[in-house]
Amino acid sequence: MTDAPSATGPASYFPSIEKTYGRPIAAWQALVRQHCPAKHMELVAMLKREHGMGHGHANAIVAHTLAEDRL
Structure with a gap:
């Protein structure tokens, strides 16, 4: 049995978010x-102001979303 690859970059924050x-x-x-x-x-x-999100989590979501939209 093999382990699933771990998420890297901004996506690594997603389970915690x-x-x-x-x-x-x-x-x-x-x-x-x-x-x-x-x-x-x-x-x-x-995200921080309106939803109480921490900076790292907010930054990860924004970075990942904007990167997806540039594709």
């Missing part, structure tokens, strides 16, 4: 996209 804040990552990403266009740090500040 879902557990801590009680929403799936897709819901957080939808929220970020609703506030676009906005600058990266403006989106991070919104």
